[in-house]
Amino acid sequence: MNPSANDAQVDISQLVDGLGEQGYIATQQIATAVYIGQQLQKPILVEGPAGVGKTELAKSVAALFDLELLRLQCYEGLDESKALYEWKYGKQLLYTQMLKEKLGDVLSDAEGLEESMQKLHQFQDVFFAEDFLEPRPLLKALKSEQGSVLLIDEVDKADYEFESLLLEILSDFQITIPELGTIVAENKPLVFLTSNNTRELSDALKRRCVHLYIDFPEAKFESEIVSSRVPEIADKLNTDLVNFVQGLRELDLKKSPSISETIDWARSLVLLNASQLDVEVVRTTLNLLLKFREDILLVDNDLGGLLRSSQERR
Amino acid sequence: MKDIIIDFVSRLRKADFRVSPAETLDAVSAAALIGYDSEIHFRMALATVLAKTVDEKQRFDRCFDQFFYFPESTALSEPAAESNTLNSLPENNQSPDGQQPDSQSDTISSEELELQLTEAFSRALSDREAVLMRSLVTGDQAERDLMLQQAAEEVGTQDIRFATQRSLFVYRILQALGATEIRSLLMDINEAAIDRSIKKDNGQTLHSTQPPITDNDTFSSPSPSADSASEWLAGALLQLRRDAEHWVDKQLLQNNEAQLLRDTLLSERRLSEIERRYFHDMHVLVRKMSKALIAKHRRRRSVQKKGQLDVPKTLRVNMRHQGVLFDTRWKHIKKERPDLFVICDVSGSVSAYSKFFLMFLYSLSELIPNTRAFAFSAELGEVTQNFSDDSVEQAVEKVNQQWGFGSTDYGVALEQFSALAAADLRHNSTVIVLGDARCNGGDPRLKIMREVYDRCQRVLWLNPESKSLWGTGDSEMQRYLSCVHQADSVQTLNDLEKVISRLLRALQ
Numbered sequence: 001m002n003p004s005a006n007d008a009q010v011d012i013s014q015l016v017d018g019l020g021e022q023g024y025i026a027t028q029q030i031a032t033a034v035y036i037g038q039q040l041q042k043p044i045l046v047e048g049p050a051g052v053g054k055t056e057l058a059k060s061v062a063a064l065f066d067l068e069l070l071r072l073q074c075y076e077g078l079d080e081s082k083a084l085y086e087w088k089y090g091k092q093l094l095y096t097q098m099l100k101e102k103l104g105d106v107l108s109d110a111e112g113l114e115e116s117m118q119k120l121h122q123f124q125d126v127f128f129a130e131d132f133l134e135p136r137p138l139l140k141a142l143k144s145e146q147g148s149v150l151l152i153d154e155v156d157k158a159d160y161e162f163e164s165l166l167l168e169i170l171s172d173f174q175i176t177i178p179e180l181g182t183i184v185a186e187n188k189p190l191v192f193l194t195s196n197n198t199r200e201l202s203d204a205l206k207r208r209c210v211h212l213y214i215d216f217p218e219a220k221f222e223s224e225i226v227s228s229r230v231p232e233i234a235d236k237l238n239t240d241l242v243n244f245v246q247g248l249r250e251l252d253l254k255k256s257p258s259i260s261e262t263i264d265w266a267r268s269l270v271l272l273n274a275s276q277l278d279v280e281v282v283r284t285t286l287n288l289l290l291k292f293r294e295d296i297l298l299v300d301n302d303l304g305g306l307l308r309s310s311q312e313r314r
Numbered sequence: 315m316k317d318i319i320i321d322f323v324s325r326l327r328k329a330d331f332r333v334s335p336a337e338t339l340d341a342v343s344a345a346a347l348i349g350y351d352s353e354i355h356f357r358m359a360l361a362t363v364l365a366k367t368v369d370e371k372q373r374f375d376r377c378f379d380q381f382f383y384f385p386e387s388t389a390l391s392e393p394a395a396e397s398n399t400l401n402s403l404p405e406n407n408q409s410p411d412g413q414q415p416d417s418q419s420d421t422i423s424s425e426e427l428e429l430q431l432t433e434a435f436s437r438a439l440s441d442r443e444a445v446l447m448r449s450l451v452t453g454d455q456a457e458r459d460l461m462l463q464q465a466a467e468e469v470g471t472q473d474i475r476f477a478t479q480r481s482l483f484v485y486r487i488l489q490a491l492g493a494t495e496i497r498s499l500l501m502d503i504n505e506a507a508i509d510r511s512i513k514k515d516n517g518q519t520l521h522s523t524q525p526p527i528t529d530n531d532t533f534s535s536p537s538p539s540a541d542s543a544s545e546w547l548a549g550a551l552l553q554l555r556r557d558a559e560h561w562v563d564k565q566l567l568q569n570n571e572a573q574l575l576r577d578t579l580l581s582e583r584r585l586s587e588i589e590r591r592y593f594h595d596m597h598v599l600v601r602k603m604s605k606a607l608i609a610k611h612r613r614r615r616s617v618q619k620k621g622q623l624d625v626p627k628t629l630r631v632n633m634r635h636q637g638v639l640f641d642t643r644w645k646h647i648k649k650e651r652p653d654l655f656v657i658c659d660v661s662g663s664v665s666a667y668s669k670f671f672l673m674f675l676y677s678l679s680e681l682i683p684n685t686r687a688f689a690f691s692a693e694l695g696e697v698t699q700n701f702s703d704d705s706v707e708q709a710v711e712k713v714n715q716q717w718g719f720g721s722t723d724y725g726v727a728l729e730q731f732s733a734l735a736a737a738d739l740r741h742n743s744t745v746i747v748l749g750d751a752r753c754n755g756g757d758p759r760l761k762i763m764r765e766v767y768d769r770c771q772r773v774l775w776l777n778p779e780s781k782s783l784w785g786t787g788d789s790e791m792q793r794y795l796s797c798v799h800q801a802d803s804v805q806t807l808n809d810l811e812k813v814i815s816r817l818l819r820a821l822q
Contacts, residue, residue, distance in 0.1 A: 008348045009355055027737050032358040037345050047368065160612065197368070200605070207334050211366040 015064075024053065024060035025225045033212035034214060036062060043170050046205065048214035050196055055153055055224075057214075062149035067190070070144075071151045072137040074158035080165060084176060084284025092127050094210035113196040130177045138169055139183070143301035155205075156195040162170045163205050170208045184237045217259065219246050219313070225259060230266045241266060244310040245289065248299065257289045264288050277310075279303050318341050319360075322381050326364060329377050330602075333364055341387040382566070396434045439499075443492035450550040458554070461562055465490040471565045480562055483723075487558045497551055503544055577602075581807040585670055586663040586778065596807070597707055600670060603811050604677035610820040611681055653740060654685045654821075657731055658820030660718040661691035669710045671748055671809065675816055676706045681818060684734065689713045690727040692720025696734055722752065724790070725759035732762050736769075744821065747798075750779050751791040758790040763797040772820065775801040776813060 032221040039042035046054040062069035072083055110116040135143060141150040154162070169175055173185040193209065195201060217225065222242045227233060242262065247255045265288045274281045282303060290296045299306065323338045340363045348359040357378055365374040439447060449457045469486040488494050577599055580592060588596060627643040635641070656675060658668035668689070675685055689697045693718055700709040739745070745766055767773050775798045777784065777791060784791035795801055804810050
């Protein structure tokens, strides 16, 4: 009864395929969220543990739709001048110096201070024109002519004030610059916000977004991701190492290995020409998977057992 | 469709989801976009727009399943989407009694069926009953749902509060529909049929005691004429009853204010009296309160950063602008992060208070990062490490187990605290003691308390007993009062929250 309903599902599967071609294996959930964000023109807030592919998603989407990727990395203390725009002070000064003589000519027939001022006013705000504006990622995204993908990375590292700054941009896709007026986006950018959940984001920000949570994937999925990123890996090795990593994630580790670590490990195993997982190989490459000394010691103690139980998983 | 989504959103709100009207609008657009033939996509689309935290995402699935259920088979005659619910006959093949109209219509058409039944009835049907019969016969799910909804509103199902009222409301709905009347007519038919067959077979076939006529029975009346028809009708009535029950359940869940009521009661009850089985609710409640406190107190820190112009820095930075002071730099007032030392009595009845207090504090670690906790009863030990390792609830349990034995000795506790932490007390530290000040006759070591009082900015005492009991028996509270800046009586979760809120404001 809803003619576009089936189109939606077709579009979503096309999205999954398209992202696959770009090397990003997306679940139905991811594709649905991206689709909805696109169609409703809302920003997409992607949360999840570190290394599951949040930033990669934005990059792949940009590549898929052939849009420019504008990236803003957030940190505490990030403010307008780094995120939005800044005046090119140096250029303004330079031009003033170089045009000193010209200025002198212009004002030569003015008598007294008031007349000179009036003359100068005639030139409007020559030194505050767009030429002297240094746009930063947010403004670039708004002014982009072909549309763009705006990636605001790790927005939970920025502080509360920065979030308030984002609110106008994310809901109306416009920004007000005091000297120039309001700049409205002609082609609304597709916005991705990523967060590691180190702190709770404000409700106002969340409300404006479509929310997607990417968790550690299942074994089958992870295998697909590994074979997509490390094509030269043998199937058996692929399955073995994915099962092993899945087993590690069930342990009580300080930092569970994420997908990017699995991929790195796969690459290194291929590099070392390892045909199968044995205790020695795993022991020497464990530091690629686990990044804390305590975790490495914990796993090292029981390496044989873990390998065996991972074999039994399939 | 819009109404269903709105209903769903109100159900979510009752389950503690914070869904704003703007998000509701988004949900309606998303639902229209995705469509509802694929449950998976529909679910994902709504989850993406309505559940905005990890915690909510997990609970969302449960709420979704409770609210919507999708038919497994495709035995619907029209798309149910046009009706007011997405409910439908669950598994058409599962009802143990009677066959469904669709299969029945192979052997006997619906008009004939209706005719047979109405002929067999001992009296004519009223309008209402006729309408019901018609809808049962044609198997029009949409119409049936509509009738159910109207009947439900008529009998006031929206006011249902308790699970014990279920059967009452179901009965009322069925009565309003006329189903009870039809059922009694059906029973008449069957009795008549049984009588006839008794007369026919001379008691040969039948059991001497008739099986009780209930909804769960299959009627296998030996009489040939209204035989299959009455079986079918019984099945259809049973299905109708089930639908009514489901409707009532849905309304009950929607109206379930029990959760809110329970939260209010729990936060006003004495912490020592709360039974173990409510502890999970308490944890959730504490977490909720901490979130509210964080949101309330988060903003204050930054206001005090502004200061005076830092002239040397400004000059240095503006060298590249030839000394023209474009880029101003300001003096930063370094806000020293507040230090908090908490000494908790974890013996006996006071342990419950300590438990919840520590839970509160560690949920607020975002605002007060440097919290050092000490637990004592007979001996005192530092338990800060427990909180950085485990989740708050687990840590609190461990603390109780490790330090909660023996009778309290405040003197020894203060001495050991002094040994462990006195060197770290600074002029802007805050020390909080939670205990009933009952020293069991031991030496209260006021001198140590006095030293702490002199050195720190703020010493608070939280006493689980009411003020009238302070100083009675072995309570040294009156003496300790001289060494504290403020003493409060905390008995309920609300009291704890007030104290902490005041503390946070002071710490900013």
